[in-house]
Amino acid sequence: MALIKPDDYRFMEAISALSYVNPFLPDRIQYEREALGDAFDESKADWNLLGDDPEFHLVNTRKITERAYPLLTTLQKRLAEGVAATGSELKLYEDTALFLIYHHYAQQFKADIIRPKKGRTYDYFNEFLHYWELFFDIDGYDLPEKDEAAHIFACLFQVRRAFLYIFRAIIGRSKVAAHLRAAVWDSIFTHDMQRYRRSFYKRMGDFTTLIIGPTGSGKELVANAIGQSRYIPFDTNSLTFQVDFFKTFFPINLSALPATLVESELFGHRRGAFTGALEDRKGWLEACPAEGTIFIDEIGELDPLIQVKLLRVIQARTFQRLGSTKTLAFKGKIVAATHRDIHADMAAGKFRKDLYYRLCSDIITTPSLYEQMRESPDVLWDLVGYIAKRIAGDENEKLSEDVKSWIKKRIGLAYDWPGNIRELEQCVRNVMIRGAYHPVTETARNPAGKRVDFVLDDVLSLEEMCRLYCRQVYAQAGSYVETARRLKVDRRTVKKYVGAKKEHSRFMENRNRQ
Template sequence: MSLMSGAERAFAGSIVRLSYENPFLPGRIALERAALGDEFVESAPVWTVRADRDVLNPNIGRLRARVERLARTIRERLVAGSAASDADRLLYEDVVLYLLYSRYEDDWWALITSAKGDRGNCWERFRLDVEHWLHVPGVRPPELHETAHLFAALFQVRRAFHHIFWHVIGGSMPMARLRAAVWESIFTHDMRRYRRALWNRMADVTTLVVGPSGTGKELVARAIAWSRYIPFDSKRGKFTAHFADLLHPLNLSALAPTLVESELFGHRRGAFTGAVQDRTGWLEECTALGTVFLDEVGDVDVGIQVKLLRVLQSRTFERLGDTTPRQFRGKIIAATNRDLAAEIQAGRFRADFYYRLCADIVATPPLAEQLRDAPDELANLVLFLAHRIVGEPEADALAEEVESWIRTHLGRDYPWPGNVRELEQCMRNVMIRGEYRPQELRPSAGARATLGRDTMAGALTADQLLGRYCTLVYAQTGSYLETARRLGVDRRTVKSKVDLEQVEAYRL
């Protein structure tokens, strides 16, 4: 007897293609429809969190029930001695992997949302299931990794879906494409290749997240970092790390260059004033499973760019004040709201550093782009944020008040230059003041114009003029050394005169 009928083989093929499909792309819907036929239930083309209704996919339960029946039937035939070709055997193995994932989906969700996210409470049941389904008496066992690795790999898939689906929200196609891009940053576009060869190599790939301020770049970085592969220790019944402990974020624009270097690379005692003891930096603290997130990388000093370039090239670095090479074993994710091509052209960002960052680029869409594609999405975002701001009892009332204010005073075409961050503050303004009056922010023109006006009026002392001019040139170069070279003064003089709080205001 043949191991599978034509209809069974067709269904199994649809399930396997669905297993390796990016769940956030529209192709998933076509594959679900092909697998279920008349049982398929139509749903929204974009699968996302909705604040006003349930978002469970109605087809998942139907697929799981049919997969379970098919897997049971094929196993019974194998036990009874039905011949299986290599292709049929591989097809059965992939069907079983889908079954195992769906069976333990709720267990893994509980693990993700609990404080003990490193405990494999369902491990023993999973091990017995693998033994039952994949080690059939009289049949050559599958050429899979050991069961503990399979457990860790499927848990990674569940974690990735959870962190992308629940944290990168939005019902427009630009946001659907963003979720799909984040999925590919974790697993690549070829899940089979990832499973064969890349699951333990993705730390070598640097991810660069680009997009305007307030579009969720940090959420993207967090989703990627928290979704990396973590081995499972079957002897201890635990994962070797808790995913929430593996992200090390650093905002590069919030600290002076020396402090940035100390935070990243660490320092030896006496390396600079105030270094009273040795300190381990994030690059050294980060394990092979961890991720260092370099936020606002477009603002970092050129001298630090050189050191980071070495980290990306050779995976080595040195503490400040030390000459001992140290190994960086983790992954780098960087983010910026700057136009790096323009920054390179202006000499503020090194081209060779950029070409080490750009192996994997994820672009976050501005809110205006999302609303052009799906105008009704504003109501969903407002209600979602209202739940977060005031809680469930008051969310509907606040959302209605905010929507009314936006509709009456801002209009549907308001561009939201501050993106979702501005929308959230708009809601807080309406909640507190009953209104939101957006301000026009033009600091760059104002600062440069003020410097010119004060200089022509002779209103500045020599020391004030040097300080402001140093700040202006530093805003263009991003480097104390280059600023000193251009002005013909000592680097220490430049460093003492630059007003870091005004640098942004002087940039073009």
């Protein structure tokens, strides 16, 4: 007789898949649906696009754990009685147990992550170890050994940390933002979390990550999410992680440093290496622990000679301080970012191709704010709320309303936000301090005047007139649905005209040249 009944087997197969799936991909929803069948709640399944805290929408997860726990305890008793089990049944039993243990500690993990403390001891590991022994310390079966418990504890804590950092760093309910969250998750764990758990967790520092995107699009937020979500071993004697996770990210903005200091900041120097080097100094490459991440922002600005040295660091994982012949080992991970067209720079000889091919093992592209708004206009208000909360504290709701009102009445919802999230943040700050924000683009200050000129000059086609009028109504209405209602057309028609912004921009540019 089989250990697991057919219906329970299918249920546990879905749990096993859920345990290793990228939570920001649609696959997660499909596995939840397979696990619950008719009990699946569709309304809150895609929390990745709902925009607010997913903790409020984990209805299906709770339903799964409620069914899984009594099933697992029954199977544990049967295994303790010596019932025969196949390898696949034991694997499903193991994955279901780890799924339940993770969700049992999810809130405790979250509390420790959002309120970090230097040298924190994780006393509840002893309770974790109790559950581990309860489910896995059963003679005669190929189940995880006790010495794996610390590693699994570290993995589960890392999973929770990565989820929180990614979801809180990448704001927005658009599919563009959802895809970015999924891409960052894969950058941390790869697309195969089972292999990551077995061995890849030890190797991810060897892979560099290159983040490409326009200025102000959140590249450092992505880098920070990656850097603070790396695997950190757990010490069962001291009940602490080997390093504090919030001390593992080391950002360096090359554009903010004079060229003469960049090399010293990265590699360090010996006393007397150059004028002003009065004492030995560690560089960031030396200060970074094995679990740490060096973030090199604006790597496209790096001097060619330093590009050569950085290439050697990535290739050989070694470097030397300025003025020293002693070879030091770099043990951490490198994440780099640029807003430049790196391929054009390589073609022009400004950026080394061999360095690019060392950096491109993992590439993440951050979208512009316009790209996100084109697909989901509400992302603008999500970001305004997020920024207001961060800079205004308890006054965030009133500030958020003030900013929304100013944008709708004085800037317009058709504005491009060429400075991306960084410009939007300055808009919020300006409204907070001065009660106003005026973009530098002249056409943004008075778009209507230019539109009237084009109409009077008789240079617009019917298609272009529809586009302009539709966008003007949309700027006042604030949503596709309301715009469609006012114009008495289908919402898809509105989206067609409102979304066709790039073509309109090119038309305006050509007209200005005439």
